[in-house]
Amino acid sequence: MRWPWNLFKNGHASANASPSAVRMTWATSRVGRSISRTGLLLRKQLWVFPLLAIAFLGLGGFFVRAAIERTMKNNLGSQLQTLLGVETSMLQTWFKVQEANALAQANDAQVREQIEELLKLTDPDAGEVTTGTLRTSPIHKLIHKELAPTLSTHDYFGYFVSDKTGTIISSDAPELIGVAERPIQIEQLVAKVLNGDTVVIPPVASRVLMKDENGKLRSGVPTMWVCAPVRDATFQPIAVLGLRIRPEREFTGILQLGQFGESGETYAFDHTGRMVSNSRFDESLALLGLIPDEAGQHSLLNVLVRDPGGDLTAGYRPTQRRAKLPLTHMAAEALAGRDGIDLEGYRDYRGVPVVGAWAFLPHYQIGIATEIDRAEAFRPLAILQWTFAGLQTLLALAAVAIFVFSIIVARMQRAAQKAALETQKLGQYTLEKKLGSGAMGIVYKGHHAVLRRPTAIKMLQVDRVNEGTIERFEREVQLTCQLNHPNTVAIYDYGRTPEGLFYYAMEYLDGIDLQALVEKYGPQPEGRVIRILEQICGSLYEAHSLGLVHRDIKPANIMLNRRGGEPDVAKVLDFGLVKAVDEEKQTNLTAAGSLTGTPLYMSPEAIQSPNSVDPRSDLYAVGAVGYYLLTGKPVFDAQNIVDLCQRHVTEIPVVPSVRLGRAVSPELEAALMACLEKSRAKRPQTGRDLAASLSRVPTSQSWSIDEADAWWGRHERSVITGKPSDTAVPPAGSAITSTASYAQTVVTNE
Template sequence: MWPTAFGTCFLASEKAILGEARLTVNIQAVFRSVRTRIPKSLPSNQGPFVFQLSESTSSKSSIFQRSTSQAMRLVRSRVWVWPLVAISLLILMAFFTQYKVEQELKTEIQEQLVVILNTVKEGQLRWFADQKQEITAIARDNRLRGPVSELLQNVATGEESFSLRDARQQSQIADILDNYDDVFDFLSFVVLTKDGQVIASDDAYLIGLSLARVNDFDIDRVWEGKSVITHPFRSELPLPEVGADGDPTKRRPQEVMYAAAPLRDAEDNVIATLAMRLDPHDVFCRFLDLAQAGQSGETYAFSREGVMLSHSRFEEELVEIGLLPAQDDVSAMLYLQIRDPGADLTTGKRAELKRTEQPLTLMAQSATEGESGVNVEGYRDYRGVPVVGAWVWLEEYDYGLATERDRAEAYSSVILLRWIFRALIALIFVTMVILMIAAHFVRKLQRSMQQVVTEFQEMGQYQVLEKIGQGGMGAVYKAHHSLMRRPTAIKVLDPAKAGATSIARFEREVQLTCRLNHPNTIGIYDYGRTPKGIFYYAMEFIEGITLEDLVKRYGALPEGRVIYVLSQVCGSLSEAHSIGLIHRDIKPANIMLTNRGGQPDMVKVLDFGLAKSLISEGDANLTAEQSILGTPLYMAPEEIESKETADQRVDVYSLGAVVYFLLTGRPPFTGKTISEIIMHQLHTLPDPPSTVSLNRISKEMDQVVMACLDKSPDKRPKSVKELVIALRKSPAVDDWGYNQAKKWWSENVVFEQLDEGDFQGDPSGTHDIAPTIINYHNLEVEEDPVNKT
């Protein structure tokens, strides 16, 4: 649908342009008509005025007519229908996608809230269970029976409270319970009778008082034989201050918690209650204070009356908006009511109702009714800020837990998503306009490309079949001779990417390679120019694999095969050197291995495009203009330095680097940049292949490779013939021959017409693997920042 819609817009654009041309002619005709109708008898001071008025009126009329005509032509052509439908569908898809993403985000927010709430809930329940277990164990300490029983007898005889305070049993009980201070983190303790009278405590002030009078908590459940943990409440008894900043000499009603358990006699009857005071700011709020997600998330506890039982994350803010008094001894715990003010107080707004008249928040109403829930749509919290939240009611302990987060923070990604969708829709409109404007130029380019394709289909006597390779400045096509039907590879240079110097170097490649006749050198059949002046040449079409792809696919080669292959490469280069040519770009990608004419592992040396004549001085200027030509991974130091004395020993150096690559699976030097590799080539000695390769390499081969890679040309083999002699001194020289090569090709390679990606193998593979179908038609190597010619 899209190509059709865009194509219709392009045609409409062309029609509109042609319409403008016709309307321009009409405007000029109107001007001529107006001028011919100017009265000749007008006074000289009126002529110009009348003419100017007529021209202005005609111009405005013509512009209006042109705009109207273009609009009517566009409406009649209906080319806008499909683009409009397409854009409408895109907008609908965008809104639908946005809706689905928002729903997914809501689900994710809900899951996050539930996870946080459940984590805190499990932590609280586990803590309560641990406290019950510990207080029960302490109350069962048999050492407490004697002192407690004696105090109960004293109370039964009517002994006064001041006598109880001085009784020796007080210190006995205190000493016993002090031993549990490391296990049970309590602030103080009390021992109570059934009617709630304190008969023992480490706080003498409390001895003799009755809890029934102060109504701290109900102890009936303890006398039923159960351990009890209270939630935080405000004690009516004046208790000493605790904490690092507290003054123990001062007393005031404080937030407290108690863990209580029954004390039993020898017959296991409940005789008293042991209650230990805990600090809720520390032990109870520990998990809640940690569960704060993002910048606004908080988790807190609250009572059935809707009073907060823990800390608030926003206590400083609550003081600023008037929900908390600015007093050091007052916090949100047991003071702040979880009520909905009806407005966002953090923005400066004021509530319409008094705090006591305000309803509980949506969350608190649901939780205090014993319900658990999640709300990701949003509701107001005790500050009036819209939040999302989850809550649960713990019936056993008679309080609720809630986790909340500001809705604006939770949905911040949705706001960003909406802006992205708006930008995408705007981009679609802009793209449509640009495409319609560019339609005319695209059609011209298509016609031009069609002409080039038609021209490439026939190059002299060769018919082009398909492209099989693409380099930085040229391409390689598969073709066949019109009469002989012989498969041929045709190489052409793209004139749009290559300058005059590159084209001249390209022609030199053909002229130099034509002089070579060695069977291991690629053969040139013909060359010429198309009618448009594009230079091309026809060469052998080789089905094979480059040494670079061979190592990447099958791993490093055994030493015997390296000698077998390099001997053929040296034969090709020996012929070139004998007529004064050096290759200067020897690398694994320019050496192809094939199985042809009954000869497996037959080598073909490719790409003499950088070859330099040692005899002709005229050709030297062509490469001198190029600064550095070649592949830095395999270039000799003197070639990098552009020394005029560079001779055939630069090819010897490159051959040494190729041998290193074949034996080890990697070049002698690697680096992140070309400059780093060049510095290695100039100043660094590589590690011997035997220390790098996983295969066994003889010391003779090590010596040959290191000699070829010597920075001084005088220390290298003087010629490729001398290099072959040195290679054949290796004890592995007879390990590879015709039979081994034939077996390898029959087991590992089948030629097929496949895509380029089919022969991209794992470079870490071993040399002998299962048979594989590979395409070897790519005659050029893709450019990369290191292996660059």
């Protein structure tokens, strides 16, 4: 298996091939061309787009989810309210039917006549009647005979008749006759019945042995009663007739019609919070221990509608007995008389988060709830969320994959670039030796393959290539190529190798920069200073005429050379910070408000508002360079950059004559001080104006060609070779490019 880094090996080269040949084979291979094509990927940073897509998808998903959730809640709320209303209406209709049946039987003439006969037997004025005598009365058979058709037709499972004292005087269960304690809890309702109301009593547990749904006799059988008043001839209530209803039949059956989905159910509960209908989850409730795990046991009357505090179906177990747990949110609201709906979610009697609607029927003392598990109710929303999460995950993986691929390709590209450098070949140029390097740039001495002339070749540091440096590097060469003045460094050519190395070739200078000149040889004569400044003014005048501002004029960016037999030829270098004053977009390469230039030579406006610099800002720097050449010291000395910048903005410089301690031509001193004015309006307005002022200095001709030739004759060897060694002066070759000085002194936004 071949990994990407194996491409850097010489697997395709013969054993006898030289390392250089091997690297050249790689650089010109199909892989090398592929890497060149991926330059767009690296420059554009395409891995960012999936991240942006994730952000937009997340934002869109948020609003889409919110809109869908609102719609779902509205629809769900409407469905719950509708179902609850239908169930409530059906139950109320059923209740009225039961009340009508009981009232009809209580007002039947034969039934009423026989009950009146029984009441005479229990009348204290008729003498004492024993329970045995009451139970053996033939009247019970007559009452049973009259009620039998109704009991059979309407599915009633028994009856009782009680007098005003609550003593049962007749029943289908003979053992109850004569018992004063009622078999059901009707204490709160008997008064209403005796006052003429017909009442349906919610399911309660029987206190006597009764047959359950399986025909087995036991106590605690769920029982409902519908009770109606029995009236005498004067229409006054004299007794209570109760008909027994099996709640697990029609009552629970009506509520079970409200089951929907996988978890939706409708159930009833009484005023104590006890469930009085069967749950659809009886099987799981038995497994959870909420109802006895026995045949015939149901949730009816066995489940308290209380909040266990956690999801029992997920393994949660409460730390309190169920009777001490609080009512569920629904039950608490209903028993407080507040009908309502909750779509945010609350825990039901199983502890499962649900949404629901509820109502309480005070006339019957029961509450009705319609609920569905929240997870099921909002399942479409969850699916939507999972879909968005899946898409975001895929996009994140895509971003990571693209990013990793970019890193791999970037490393391959850097390796290819280094391999290309090791071949000592850049396009048509052969590299001979490294002259110097700085923070971002590196300079080689080389020559053109055909022309053979010495050339300085500048390129970006391989390990520091990014979108900003490439753009700045290209801009530097494009702007510098527009300049043709003999005192501006000449650009011969520029291009990009298949491996993505951007470079440009410029004239090779073997002189010395002004910084090194002063450090090594001290302050310069007035005539020489004037001659150098005039040449700088000529170079800048051309740049300013084209709308370009250098912004980094300083001694290290000006080379002094012997060119074409002419001594002291100045060359202005490094237009890397040049600003196109007529193109606002060019200023965007430098962050707003950033400090660009070298603080020792920066104008006040370049410090205060960098984007407002103009040609007069360069002339301030020219004056500062002249001051340095003349005195051997910068205009201002300071302990830190902040102090230095403050002095440029507010402080008047000491005149050169005072700084030197000897006389200086007043005209030269005036020209330099005019350049250093805080107000741009008081400075020379163009490079040509400054050059004209310098030409009028009496000492402007004091530095002759002969003197310049003599100086170069004495020092040319040390300037070119750097010998004898001087620790204060860097090798002249490194001064060809200003990147070394630039890295040490320039404050930029990079």
